[in-house]
Amino acid sequence: MDFENSLAFAKHLDERDALKEQRNKFHIPKDKNGKEWLYFTGNSLGLQPKKTKGDLQVELDDWANLGVEGHFLAKNPWVKYHNFLTENMANIVGAKPIEVTIANTLTVNLHLLMVSFYRPTNTKYKIVIESDAFPSDRYAVESQLKFHGFDPKEALIEWKPREGEELLNIEDLEKIVDEQGNEIALLLIGGVNYYTGQYLDLKKIAAIGHSKNCIVGIDLAHGAGNIQPNLHNSGVDFSTWCTYKYLNSGPGSLSGIFVHERHAYNKDLPRFAGWWNHKLESRFNMRKPFDVVAGAEGWHLSNVPVFSMAPIKTSLEMFVEVGMDKLREKSILLTDYFEFLLSELNSNRIRVITPKNSNERGCQLSIQVLNADKTLHNQLMKRNVITDWREPDVIRCAPVPMYNSFSDVYNMVRILKELL
């Protein structure tokens, strides 16, 4: 499409946007004068659907009226509450229901999955991460290495961008695995990098890892609800993500788990256990020996935190109702338009470092600021443009297709132009 740099054109795109009604289903934060913020941080904390409060209230009422009986008698019986989420979550990340569950929080799941899938030997023990991995992932991996008696200085391999570049090149990962694959036990890679917004080819990464018998795990915190990772077909062994970023389920909410079907019935995998990954049929007989549930639910340890899950249930239903195909279609157009408007600024103070090809990014654009000048970000915030600054020198902006409009993007760039 030929884009135009005008508010009229942005409004025209809004008019023909098949998803334009979705925005009305969200609370958009406002300033003191009642003017809506331009919210570009759905990649950090998604906005609240208006429906969430009522759905949460249903559970509070059932608790008030039923007490413990709510486990079986609530409108949505709590004992299997997570099951109400599974199918929709699987649909969104392109997996089979047996491969997906919602449980625990993201960093906890990284650890639980590494307990099962990082099984180092004396010769095959190294872990590969991106040099720009999210800090929590790096800390999790380093602590796992130390827990098994390895020194991260030697056992942690970083997949780095080439000199003078920001983005990762898959050939470099190939080279690492070619050369050191016999010593590598695990690749743990962010499917969409939180800093650059680069969306990596999961299928290729899985093939590279598996060619040398390395387990492949993917952190999809910035992917779930943003891109279509087709987890089952990608062939990766496991993945985990949070639901409070693109999936709009509220601060610090729970995490999704994907474990590929090929591991679903393997009872020999080492794992940490609790009563909720024991089979439901005999869970309440209490004194039976541990018998693990098949599939991703086998990493579910505790009983269900219903008040965290209720907002996830609401949100996933919205995603499935709209459909990831349609969301992604709008997302590509919205971010392409955003990129077009930024390029029209012709500024030498800023530069987009996110890949240009829409197959290699989600909705986020990372704007690198010359001389790491953070004042630009602070000025945007003062003008009610909500973005985030990530050290050393990037403003991350995520126009999300669920509630951001083409006018949002236009107005944001107009303000940015004034500031520059």
Ligand SMILES: *Cc1c(COP(=O)(O)O)cnc(C)c1O
């Ligand atoms: C947001 C994010 C996290 C946060 O983990 P929590 O355990 O939910 O606090 C971890 N890793 C990545 C890649 C993230 O983007």
